[in-house]
Amino acid sequence: MNITRRRLLVLLxxxxxxxxxxxxxxxxxxxxxxxxEHWWGMLVDITKCIGCGNCVRACQxxxxxxxxxxxxxxxxxxxxx
Amino acid sequence: MRLAAVFLVGTLLFLLARGFLVPRSFGQYGHYRxxxxxxxxxxxxxxxxxxxxxxxxxxxxxxxxxGRHARVNCEACHGALAKHAEDPVSVKPAKLQAAVLCARxxxxxxxxxxxxxxxxxxxxxxxxxxxxxxxxHSPALDSGKRK
Numbered sequence: 442m443n444i445t446r447r448r449l450l451v452l453l454x455x456x457x458x459x460x461x462x463x464x465x466x467x468x469x470x471x472x473x474x475x476x477x478e479h480w481w482g483m484l485v486d487i488t489k490c491i492g493c494g495n496c497v498r499a500c501q502x503x504x505x506x507x508x509x510x511x512x513x514x515x516x517x518x519x520x521x522x
Numbered sequence: 523m524r525l526a527a528v529f530l531v532g533t534l535l536f537l538l539a540r541g542f543l544v545p546r547s548f549g550q551y552g553h554y555r556x557x558x559x560x561x562x563x564x565x566x567x568x569x570x571x572x573x574x575x576x577x578x579x580x581x582x583x584x585x586x587x588x589g590r591h592a593r594v595n596c597e598a599c600h601g602a603l604a605k606h607a608e609d610p611v612s613v614k615p616a617k618l619q620a621a622v623l624c625a626r627x628x629x630x631x632x633x634x635x636x637x638x639x640x641x642x643x644x645x646x647x648x649x650x651x652x653x654x655x656x657x658x659h660s661p662a663l664d665s666g667k668r669k
Contacts, residue, residue: 459537460534476552488635490634491627491634491638493626494626502568505565518633
């Protein structure tokens with residue numbers, strides 16, 4: 442494909458339109474929010490866990506996850522030795 | 523040259539499609555839809571929280587505070603009951619099955635912390651329901667035998 446003047450005349454405006462759409466798809470800026478200032482974490486003391494499974498059940502209930510679609514569970518393993 | 527042009531057009535098409543498919547608020551605060559926060563916050567809650575329960579059931583609170591279940595949340599056993607808290611007259615909580623609920627925490631398992639009270643239900647009570655002897659809100663035997 443040789444880029445002729447004619448082809449360039451078609452390609453450039455098309456590229457410009459495409460570029461505009463790309464810019465429109467980028468998220469709005471949130472001026473007062475800095476991503477690097479918000480590091481979230483969660484600590485779980487597993488030595489206190491009694492394995493009742495209420496954390497799993499509560500998450501499922503509060504988020505209205507239908508039966509059969511839940512993929513978060515807590516398993517217990519006993520390692521000998 | 524031709525390859526470069528094909529590559530460029532392909533990249534542009536990909537970015538274009540991406541612009542259409544990725545929601546507008548994605549990446550606003552992090553790697554997720556910024557709008558999702560408001561959407562999730564607007565959903566009704568399922569759990570009322572023990573403070574809400576205690577405003578009416580102060581008698582249970584008093585009993586519970588004396589026993590070892592003092593720091594067990596109401597809804598840990600009774601289930602999510604925000605609907606009952608909103609409309610206590612018409613929405614009544616379901617009857618609880620002590621055998622299922624007690625075993626949920628107290629069934630013996632070698633992986634559980636040693637100091638946590640655990641029983642093998644069949645050996646411990648020989649099939650009798652837990653709440654024949656224990657009062658679930660204050661489970662020590664001397665503290666609350668069922669009347």
